[in-house]
Amino acid sequence: MPLYTDLPTTDAERQKMLNRALTDRTRCVAIGNQFDNFDYSTAKNGINDFVEASFQRITSIITETMESFDGSATQATRSDHNNLR
Amino acid sequence: MGVPHKLRDQITTIYGKKIGEKNDFIVEHALAFLKRFFFDDASITIVLSSDQIYDVVLNYFVDIQRFKERRDMQEEQTSSGKIAAFTAKWLVKFKPLSVVIQPNSQASEATTFIARHINEIFAVSHAERILGKEFPRKLFLELVLDFRQKKFSETQLYMVLEQHIGYYAHN
Numbered sequence: 106m107p108l109y110t111d112l113p114t115t116d117a118e119r120q121k122m123l124n125r126a127l128t129d130r131t132r133c134v135a136i137g138n139q140f141d142n143f144d145y146s147t148a149k150n151g152i153n154d155f156v157e158a159s160f161q162r163i164t165s166i167i168t169e170t171m172e173s174f175d176g177s178a179t180q181a182t183r184s185d186h187n188n189l190r
Numbered sequence: 191m192g193v194p195h196k197l198r199d200q201i202t203t204i205y206g207k208k209i210g211e212k213n214d215f216i217v218e219h220a221l222a223f224l225k226r227f228f229f230d231d232a233s234i235t236i237v238l239s240s241d242q243i244y245d246v247v248l249n250y251f252v253d254i255q256r257f258k259e260r261r262d263m264q265e266e267q268t269s270s271g272k273i274a275a276f277t278a279k280w281l282v283k284f285k286p287l288s289v290v291i292q293p294n295s296q297a298s299e300a301t302t303f304i305a306r307h308i309n310e311i312f313a314v315s316h317a318e319r320i321l322g323k324e325f326p327r328k329l330f331l332e333l334v335l336d337f338r339q340k341k342f343s344e345t346q347l348y349m350v351l352e353q354h355i356g357y358y359a360h361n
Contacts, residue, residue, distance in 0.1 A: 145211035
């Protein structure tokens with residue numbers, strides 16, 4: 106049974122395919138670059154203050170959530186227990 | 191999925207400035223983030239992969255270009271909502287942060303949860319930094335859990351992010 110494929114079989118073909126992929130990828134990045142005018146340098150400044158504030162808030166969100174999970178779990182267990190009785 | 195080193199060098203040489211700035215921004219944020227959350231505990235090992243962050247950055251720019259090409263050529267610049275969404279998408283996908291907690295660690299349950307969801311939490315927090323505003327607490331947690339537990343296709347993930355992040359960027 107014949108097998109048809111575009112897989113490269115020689116080194117030259119492999120190189121050609123790689124070059125094509127590189128060019129396409131590079132072009133995408135280059136164009137994408139032009140559309141992004143976000144000021145990363147400014148956003149980088151003060152990142153430690155931002156992280157400090159995030160730390161407090163995220164820790165509080167997670168702790169609160171875990172406590173509420175524990176609360177619901179305990180409540181569910183009590184309810185199941187009552188139903189069984 | 192990773193970008194070959196040869197391509198990296200080529201891209202960085204030609205378009206280095208913007209890529210470098212975005213890369214530095216994510217690295218700086220990730221380092222500060224990991225140190226603040228885990229540095230005090232000797233039983234916790236933290237790892238930051240610069241390779242993976244580079245992949246995040248390059249794939250982000252490819253996404254922006256494809257998005258412009260297919261859907262949105264009228265708009266001159268990319269909105270901060272889309273910047274946040276595409277960046278978060280690749281952070282969740284490549285997972286450049288790792289946290290290993292030793293079995294004998296005294297880390298709290300909250301710390302363990304944060305360690306297990308480190309990339310998702312960082313992605314949402316990074317999106318907040320890009321947008322310059324905080325998500326409501328409930329939404330923050332929903333996004334983290336959605337990123338972690340739901341299996342999104344590329345399109346679905348983008349739509350979820352655009353719905354949440356884009357909405358808050360414009361309101």
